[in-house]
Amino acid sequence: MTRSHATPAPVRNEADEPSSEVLRFDATQGLELDCGVVLAPWRIAYQTYGTLNADRSNAILLCHALTGDQHVANVNPVTGRPGWWETMVGPGKPYDTDRFFVICANVLGSCLGTSGPASRDGEGGKARGLEFPVVTVRDMVRAQARLVDHLGIETLFCVAGGSMGGMQVLQWAASYPERVFSAMPIAAAAKHSAQNIAFHEVGRQAVMADPEWHAGRYLELGTRPEKGLAVARMAAHITYLSQPALHRKFGRNFQDRTAPTFSFDADFEVESYLRYQGRSFVERFDANSYLYLTRSMDYFDLAADYDGVLAKAFKGTKTRFCVVSFTSDWLFPTSDSRAIVHALNAAGGSVSFVEIETDKGHDAFLLDVPELLETTRGFIDAAARARGLAPVKKADRA
Amino acid sequence: MTRSHATPAPVRNEADEPSSEVLRFDATQGLELDCGVVLAPWRIAYQTYGTLNADRSNAILLCHALTGDQHVANVNPVTGRPGWWETMVGPGKPYDTDRFFVICANVLGSCLGTSGPASRDGEGGKARGLEFPVVTVRDMVRAQARLVDHLGIETLFCVAGGSMGGMQVLQWAASYPERVFSAMPIAAAAKHSAQNIAFHEVGRQAVMADPEWHAGRYLELGTRPEKGLAVARMAAHITYLSQPALHRKFGRNFQDRTAPTFSFDADFEVESYLRYQGRSFVERFDANSYLYLTRSMDYFDLAADYDGVLAKAFKGTKTRFCVVSFTSDWLFPTSDSRAIVHALNAAGGSVSFVEIETDKGHDAFLLDVPELLETTRGFIDAAARARGLAPVKKADRA
Numbered sequence: 001m002t003r004s005h006a007t008p009a010p011v012r013n014e015a016d017e018p019s020s021e022v023l024r025f026d027a028t029q030g031l032e033l034d035c036g037v038v039l040a041p042w043r044i045a046y047q048t049y050g051t052l053n054a055d056r057s058n059a060i061l062l063c064h065a066l067t068g069d070q071h072v073a074n075v076n077p078v079t080g081r082p083g084w085w086e087t088m089v090g091p092g093k094p095y096d097t098d099r100f101f102v103i104c105a106n107v108l109g110s111c112l113g114t115s116g117p118a119s120r121d122g123e124g125g126k127a128r129g130l131e132f133p134v135v136t137v138r139d140m141v142r143a144q145a146r147l148v149d150h151l152g153i154e155t156l157f158c159v160a161g162g163s164m165g166g167m168q169v170l171q172w173a174a175s176y177p178e179r180v181f182s183a184m185p186i187a188a189a190a191k192h193s194a195q196n197i198a199f200h201e202v203g204r205q206a207v208m209a210d211p212e213w214h215a216g217r218y219l220e221l222g223t224r225p226e227k228g229l230a231v232a233r234m235a236a237h238i239t240y241l242s243q244p245a246l247h248r249k250f251g252r253n254f255q256d257r258t259a260p261t262f263s264f265d266a267d268f269e270v271e272s273y274l275r276y277q278g279r280s281f282v283e284r285f286d287a288n289s290y291l292y293l294t295r296s297m298d299y300f301d302l303a304a305d306y307d308g309v310l311a312k313a314f315k316g317t318k319t320r321f322c323v324v325s326f327t328s329d330w331l332f333p334t335s336d337s338r339a340i341v342h343a344l345n346a347a348g349g350s351v352s353f354v355e356i357e358t359d360k361g362h363d364a365f366l367l368d369v370p371e372l373l374e375t376t377r378g379f380i381d382a383a384a385r386a387r388g389l390a391p392v393k394k395a396d397r398a
Numbered sequence: 399m400t401r402s403h404a405t406p407a408p409v410r411n412e413a414d415e416p417s418s419e420v421l422r423f424d425a426t427q428g429l430e431l432d433c434g435v436v437l438a439p440w441r442i443a444y445q446t447y448g449t450l451n452a453d454r455s456n457a458i459l460l461c462h463a464l465t466g467d468q469h470v471a472n473v474n475p476v477t478g479r480p481g482w483w484e485t486m487v488g489p490g491k492p493y494d495t496d497r498f499f500v501i502c503a504n505v506l507g508s509c510l511g512t513s514g515p516a517s518r519d520g521e522g523g524k525a526r527g528l529e530f531p532v533v534t535v536r537d538m539v540r541a542q543a544r545l546v547d548h549l550g551i552e553t554l555f556c557v558a559g560g561s562m563g564g565m566q567v568l569q570w571a572a573s574y575p576e577r578v579f580s581a582m583p584i585a586a587a588a589k590h591s592a593q594n595i596a597f598h599e600v601g602r603q604a605v606m607a608d609p610e611w612h613a614g615r616y617l618e619l620g621t622r623p624e625k626g627l628a629v630a631r632m633a634a635h636i637t638y639l640s641q642p643a644l645h646r647k648f649g650r651n652f653q654d655r656t657a658p659t660f661s662f663d664a665d666f667e668v669e670s671y672l673r674y675q676g677r678s679f680v681e682r683f684d685a686n687s688y689l690y691l692t693r694s695m696d697y698f699d700l701a702a703d704y705d706g707v708l709a710k711a712f713k714g715t716k717t718r719f720c721v722v723s724f725t726s727d728w729l730f731p732t733s734d735s736r737a738i739v740h741a742l743n744a745a746g747g748s749v750s751f752v753e754i755e756t757d758k759g760h761d762a763f764l765l766d767v768p769e770l771l772e773t774t775r776g777f778i779d780a781a782a783r784a785r786g787l788a789p790v791k792k793a794d795r796a
Binding site for chain 2: 227298
């Protein structure tokens with residue numbers, strides 16, 4: 001992929017003219033948000049994979065994480081890299097596109113085509129910046145429900161996702177219990193912890209400290225707070241990994257040298273790696289979207305809408321749940337998943353719970369972790385049988 | 399304390415004209431540094447408490463942490479607040495100033511009077527900024543040894559400190575084994591982990607991303623990279639606490655409101671607290687010093703000077719060690735302390751090891767943790783008996 005520096009930054013192209021399918025809602029079809037604003041007009045960009053069956057009973061909605069996008073299993077138009085969940089989604093994969101109709105929409109507030117602070121779909125065709133209303137995970141789910149309506153799907157066979165995606169899964173199960181046959185919240189929590197809010201606040205302050213942020217008006221001014229956003233990403237990235245994984249990958253190895261330089265260069269591999277993570281992130285993500293989406297996670301506290309009792313969020317649920325956590329995930333530790341499981345048990349729900357042993361930290365949900373693939377395959381196959389969905393015959397595979 | 403905005407920032411006063419005692423070395427008395435530079439002229443600022451006995455055998459050297467200072471047990475001249483270790487140091491306290499002569503020096507590279515990037519003791523009387531050589535923990539200890547020489551002390555009764563202070567303790571025991579009768583490395587490590595280097599790098603990048611940093615020349619230009627330094631402090635501060643402590647102190651409580659504002663204000667108490675931590679830090683600390691001191695910790699790997707075998711650093715040691723860690727410290731976890739203990743055991747050293755149960759995280763070494771006080775008192779009393787130091791009679795106390 002060659003890219004000329006003269007062309008506009010790709011992140012802005014995808015925010016405005018996404019290469020995905022886009023469902024548009026006009027001024028009369030506004031989206032009611034938790035903050036009280038009715039967002040209109042608005043739009044949602046999405047990808048689908050596989051074929052919806054005649055019963056419309058084989059749809060899987062995948063919900064992406066904070067800086068993820070709808071490009072689950074196709075080349076990402078911004079980065080030119082494979083989709084973020086190609087380990088899980090595709091022909092013969094756990095979310096088998098020979099068998100299921102897989103949907104993933106860019107979340108509200110993001111920057112890959114769905115309405116957000118960087119999209120120019122408001123009045124006057126300007127990027128809305130901080131005039132875009134602050135959205136919640138529930139708002140994201142409301143937006144997805146409008147898409148699912150449009151696709152003519154009454155009940156989703158499964159809603160699945162990791163991290164912020166897992167928050168959306170839980171919100172789906174609570175807001176639309178009858179529309180969710182099965183649900184997989186992975187590396188998630190029913191509420192964001194104080195420590196996680198703290199890390200997000202550091203990231204937001206890093207962005208806002210960058211003078212190129214211009215109180216959120218940088219797109220109008222033709223600039224971007226790249227340094228601040230890179231620092232935010234670096235801090236966040238550490239939280240996605242684990243101490244053992246960092247030790248295993250980098251230890252105290254020097255980068256292209258055998259001794260310290262006694263300077264502030266990136267002497268250590270881990271420094272060089274982090275700087276790269278910061279640099280590459282700013283090429284693909286909008287800084288204001290980062291503010292909005294971290295905020296939505298901070299605000300997430302599912303029990304708060306149910307008298308503070310999480311079990312009430314799942315009262316009478318018939319959804320089949322599979323809750324997954326990872327031993328080395330310190331951002332969304334197993335205790336967070338266990339709290340979800342306890343609430344589901346208290347609500348009399350059907351739930352299986354798997355804690356996967358890995359040193360890969362929170363990022364494990366994105367990586368090729370065999371036990372995650374097996375767990376997903378097993379859960380989905382059993383749910384499909386319960387749903388009366390026939391398995392794919394070998395001969396039918398392309 | 400009233401302070402006019404017209405007066406120069408206090409941090410610069412203390413960097414240049416410290417209220418502490420200062421020992422000055424001229425051009426002929428340079429300090430050889432690990433980077434190869436001979437630092438000259440240079441100076442070291444320090445505080446003492448109590449009285450050196452006739453044998454000069456009752457001196458305790460306390461080593462401060464990254465953003466600490468020499469003001470252990472007196473009002474801090476910058477902040478107007480009590481000394482940072484008043485729980486531990488004073489008459490009748492574990493480091494009993496009725497009994498011991500307690501010394502604490504500002505570390506090399508810091509900004510409270512010892513030579514560092516903000517001190518105007520180089521050529522031309524300018525702040526040296528990034529022209530100041532990058533220093534190591536061993537360099538800090540070399541500087542302290544020159545002070546201890548000056549004070550006429552051959553053997554220190556004890557060297558103690560937490561975090562970066564604990565690194566200095568370990569370096570003292572390795573570099574000058576015959577001069578250290580007893581040693582207390584608290585919440586420390588013999589080498590800085592990849593994760594810790596990563597967090598430090600985020601902090602440095604935050605400082606350097608601030609345009610007011612001006613490649614380290616901000617003091618010449620009459621400005622300071624306050625926003626970047628505040629972000630660095632916020633990120634670091636999270637690592638000093640623990641998830642349970644943050645949950646206990648703040649949870650998801652709102653700050654002066656009962657519902658979210660759907661904005662980027664500090665809705666949550668934890669956000670407000672972190673912003674305060676950032677703001678107050680920049681009033682007392684120099685941004686370049688922050689770069690230098692984080693770097694010195696990153697470079698710390700005691701075993702590296704001994705063929706990679708930590709036990710060799712303590713070969714033949716006669717020093718009595720007390721190693722202390724805290725259960726909820728994830729920055730310098732107990733496994734780091736255990737590695738020190740294993741090396742001391744392998745070297746045939748005398749070592750006791752205490753892991754203290756607390757949810758206060760890394761910061762526990764600075765706080766009023768009864769088990770730390772008791773452990774220290776017990777260790778110091780036993781060491782004093784072994785050293786032949788008489789206990790203080792009740793009647794002798796003022």
